[in-house]
Amino acid sequence: MPPSVTLAVTRYRPEQESEPSLQTYEVPFRKDWVVLDALNYIKDNLDGSLSFRWSCRMGVCGSCGMMVNGSPKLTCAAFLSDFLPGPVRVEPLQHFPVIRDLVGDITDFMQKLKRVKPWIIREQEKPLVEGEYLQTPDQLEMYKQFSMCINCMLCYSACPVYGLEQSFIGPAVIALAQRYNLDSRDEAARERLEILSEHDGMWQCTFVGECSKVCPKNVDPAGAIQQLKLVGAVDWFKFLLPWGTR
Amino acid sequence: MSPGTQYTPYHPKWYRSRMSVWWWLQNRSYVYFVLRELTSVFVGLCALLLLWHLRALVQGPEAHAHFLAQMRRPFFVALNGVGLLFILFHTITWFNLTPKAMVVRLGGKRVPDWTIAGLHYIAWVLLSVAVAVVLLRG
Amino acid sequence: MALVHDVLIIGGGGAGLRAAIAAAELNPRLDIAVVSKVYPMRSHTVSAEGGAAAVIKPGDSLDAHAYDTISGGDWLSDQDAVEAFVREAPAEMLQLEHWGCPWSREPDGHVAVRPFGGMKLERTWFATDKTGFHMLHALFQTTLKYDTIRRYDEWFVTKILVDEGRCQGVVALEVATGKVQAIFAKAVVLCTGGCGKVFPYTTNANIKNGDGMALAYGAGAPLKDMEFVQYHPTGLPFTGILITEATRSEGGWLLNKDGYRYLQDYDLGKPEPKPVFRSMELGPRDRLSQAFVKEQEKGRTLVGPYGHYVHLDIRHLGQKVIDKKLPFVRELCLKYENIDPVKEMIPVRPVVHYMMGGIHTDIHGATSLAGLFAAGEVACVSINGANRLGSNSLTELLVFGARAGTAAAAFASRQRKPSPSVLAQAQDEEWRLGERFLRKTGGTEKVAGLRTEMQKTMEESAGIYRTASVLEEAARKLRELQERFHDVSLEDRTYTFNTELIAVLELSYMLDVAEAIVHSALQRRESRGSHQRTDYPKRDDTQFLAHSLATRGENGSPRIEYLPVTITRWPPAQRVYGR
Numbered sequence: 001m002p003p004s005v006t007l008a009v010t011r012y013r014p015e016q017e018s019e020p021s022l023q024t025y026e027v028p029f030r031k032d033w034v035v036l037d038a039l040n041y042i043k044d045n046l047d048g049s050l051s052f053r054w055s056c057r058m059g060v061c062g063s064c065g066m067m068v069n070g071s072p073k074l075t076c077a078a079f080l081s082d083f084l085p086g087p088v089r090v091e092p093l094q095h096f097p098v099i100r101d102l103v104g105d106i107t108d109f110m111q112k113l114k115r116v117k118p119w120i121i122r123e124q125e126k127p128l129v130e131g132e133y134l135q136t137p138d139q140l141e142m143y144k145q146f147s148m149c150i151n152c153m154l155c156y157s158a159c160p161v162y163g164l165e166q167s168f169i170g171p172a173v174i175a176l177a178q179r180y181n182l183d184s185r186d187e188a189a190r191e192r193l194e195i196l197s198e199h200d201g202m203w204q205c206t207f208v209g210e211c212s213k214v215c216p217k218n219v220d221p222a223g224a225i226q227q228l229k230l231v232g233a234v235d236w237f238k239f240l241l242p243w244g245t246r
Numbered sequence: 247m248s249p250g251t252q253y254t255p256y257h258p259k260w261y262r263s264r265m266s267v268w269w270w271l272q273n274r275s276y277v278y279f280v281l282r283e284l285t286s287v288f289v290g291l292c293a294l295l296l297l298w299h300l301r302a303l304v305q306g307p308e309a310h311a312h313f314l315a316q317m318r319r320p321f322f323v324a325l326n327g328v329g330l331l332f333i334l335f336h337t338i339t340w341f342n343l344t345p346k347a348m349v350v351r352l353g354g355k356r357v358p359d360w361t362i363a364g365l366h367y368i369a370w371v372l373l374s375v376a377v378a379v380v381l382l383r384g
Numbered sequence: 385m386a387l388v389h390d391v392l393i394i395g396g397g398g399a400g401l402r403a404a405i406a407a408a409e410l411n412p413r414l415d416i417a418v419v420s421k422v423y424p425m426r427s428h429t430v431s432a433e434g435g436a437a438a439v440i441k442p443g444d445s446l447d448a449h450a451y452d453t454i455s456g457g458d459w460l461s462d463q464d465a466v467e468a469f470v471r472e473a474p475a476e477m478l479q480l481e482h483w484g485c486p487w488s489r490e491p492d493g494h495v496a497v498r499p500f501g502g503m504k505l506e507r508t509w510f511a512t513d514k515t516g517f518h519m520l521h522a523l524f525q526t527t528l529k530y531d532t533i534r535r536y537d538e539w540f541v542t543k544i545l546v547d548e549g550r551c552q553g554v555v556a557l558e559v560a561t562g563k564v565q566a567i568f569a570k571a572v573v574l575c576t577g578g579c580g581k582v583f584p585y586t587t588n589a590n591i592k593n594g595d596g597m598a599l600a601y602g603a604g605a606p607l608k609d610m611e612f613v614q615y616h617p618t619g620l621p622f623t624g625i626l627i628t629e630a631t632r633s634e635g636g637w638l639l640n641k642d643g644y645r646y647l648q649d650y651d652l653g654k655p656e657p658k659p660v661f662r663s664m665e666l667g668p669r670d671r672l673s674q675a676f677v678k679e680q681e682k683g684r685t686l687v688g689p690y691g692h693y694v695h696l697d698i699r700h701l702g703q704k705v706i707d708k709k710l711p712f713v714r715e716l717c718l719k720y721e722n723i724d725p726v727k728e729m730i731p732v733r734p735v736v737h738y739m740m741g742g743i744h745t746d747i748h749g750a751t752s753l754a755g756l757f758a759a760g761e762v763a764c765v766s767i768n769g770a771n772r773l774g775s776n777s778l779t780e781l782l783v784f785g786a787r788a789g790t791a792a793a794a795f796a797s798r799q800r801k802p803s804p805s806v807l808a809q810a811q812d813e814e815w816r817l818g819e820r821f822l823r824k825t826g827g828t829e830k831v832a833g834l835r836t837e838m839q840k841t842m843e844e845s846a847g848i849y850r851t852a853s854v855l856e857e858a859a860r861k862l863r864e865l866q867e868r869f870h871d872v873s874l875e876d877r878t879y880t881f882n883t884e885l886i887a888v889l890e891l892s893y894m895l896d897v898a899e900a901i902v903h904s905a906l907q908r909r910e911s912r913g914s915h916q917r918t919d920y921p922k923r924d925d926t927q928f929l930a931h932s933l934a935t936r937g938e939n940g941s942p943r944i945e946y947l948p949v950t951i952t953r954w955p956p957a958q959r960v961y962g963r
Contacts, residue, residue, distance in 0.1 A: 118528060120526075
């Protein structure tokens, strides 16, 4: 085990620079340190001006997504030992505008999320006195996987379609729409399907599949998108059926 | 959205990098994806060759013999050979990815991906055997 | 352009989002805004694992839940608040279910409940072992439904505006641009969470710095019961990552270095193969953490590279149960300790987890400053008393988040617009931030250095066991750190996303909160719940059946007073577990 490891970290101070550049730091190597620990070491001891987001450091808040040696990762879950001998390149998540150093602007995602109406929509609400909506473990299983999304946006960084065409609604948003579509308590699957069938919706996806590969929570957004495409395609053919059966 | 946060996606000082034309060389998955998409070119070529073959058949035995002679030329042998590889790649990737779109549940449990893909392969083999029998007998 | 709202909620976690929805539902014409220093999905509610308690099983009763909570709190809980809490809990939980929260279910489709520490019966609703995550996302996605709820994401509040004896809004820094702005409001609800980062080893995220507590304290509202800091008995060493109480409620055992279930030596019952309510590993958190310290003194704990620890054994539950009920625990152990709990024992130790104390509020969430409300971990109503039972906190977010949101909305509906004369205070604040931090030259202290010293002081003095001499020394040291804070200098003097500036502001909040904790601990000369004094080892109901109130004094250090506990139907008795 080496005593130290080099990190090459993106620096970008918009008030002083017009372009980002890489700055190297020498950080002590510890077997149980993750990349985030190294970044915190830099901030606390070497260079207090390094800006990055982090919070829970246990892989559930989704704040600390960054590119590590060219791949989108949660830095709180990426062990330094996996990147030996170094140097370890740490850059902000690609496909997002860079605000500063390792911090990207995710307002695009926040706006897109609202568009698919990610909440329970029903014609009639059951009054609370009547208790819970019954939902068997099998019904829960149908959408459970898609509800695990921590909004870390690694999938947007991995998606070349999003990189080339920023208007694409994106993997996580579609997965969350599918989460509600498959929830037995929801009644708005048709509404969401129509929203996702719009020009920059799910049909922009060409099933590269990288989003599901990088997802730290195994949400499988690529699966969600293809399932919705199948539903959308079958749905389109329903116009051939007589009125009654639709 | 408050007035403060509305403009940030378009803030002039945020740095936006352009995606390089060579983005797909960045990692193995992307190269694999582009090759997979390129298989469509060979599927198209194969369809064109089939149409040409049909036309030659319709035109009579001379035209058909001429067509077959063309197909024996090294260029077309190579094209068909490479085409076959790409089409096989196309088929295998398609079958392996189908379970992602086709979720089948039996008794509440999801049928595993390899079963769905496996059924596709079996159907393919059976159909191929049937076609081969028909072609080789006649 | 002045930013004005009717109800302003600071903090976008479970309590904040619930308050926003409550205000929007009460009056759809109100203009509601949520200000959060992180995007709401990042709020620390997301890390909660175990579950949320509410009476739902047929054999259960509101009185039983209330008694468990009150005895768990060592009789420091305000019983009128607890009665309201247990009464409203089931409806709140059902409401969240209606809003889409994926609660784990029984085979017949009803919501499932699991046993939890200190509770007589199963009443903890859960969503596998990521309850907080699912609750937060369900609430956040539901708030997107309301057009009247706006958000200021990544805006950091630096001051509460007070004029004419009323809260008039806040001053906040837009982190992305460094712009300082006043946001006026007719009512403000603080939902900023706890202050675990005041200590070095904690389950808490980086963002838990006691912001709201310090803001209220600075505005003159007192902080209540600050000496009651909860140590969660099972956190991973080094990272402090939480291993949920559910591992114990599903049947896990705590073993010392000899493989012995040591809790039986500490009046917590006899070891049984299956978990028994309110006994052994299902005892209350304060008693379990104290047992660890006693074991450590006896030399029966294991020692590793990060200090002492014991083992949490769930191997006997089997892989099927672990993957079904505790998948996240397995994932965390594999990822952060390289240990598979199916085959190996998990190393655990007590780590700081929750703050029972907080801003003093009444049972509607109103603080002593008109127009200022608080809910969630930042507030102290108090329902948790001297020790919180696991799974009461997530329910507290919903019940008191809704109460505070409703009360704030009702208050705002009766108010005039805030007066623009307060604008001068906002301009002063902008000048202060620039002068003291961004433009300041010289200065020898660093943020990280002061923070580490503070954390070390707190760990030594305000740990599981405390004594007067160490607390007095800590109070002196914290005063010294407050003085040295004036000399802090920043390396980052830019305006765009300056996280060092945020860190230094958070440090100023933490120093205030730390002083409140130490002074409150020093003055409470008894042992109760999670506050254990080696020099006063007994509970003293004659003098201290009261809440401590810490108000900011002239020189900055707090002044401690006492407020009697509200007792309704349960007179103080002995806390008995395992019998």
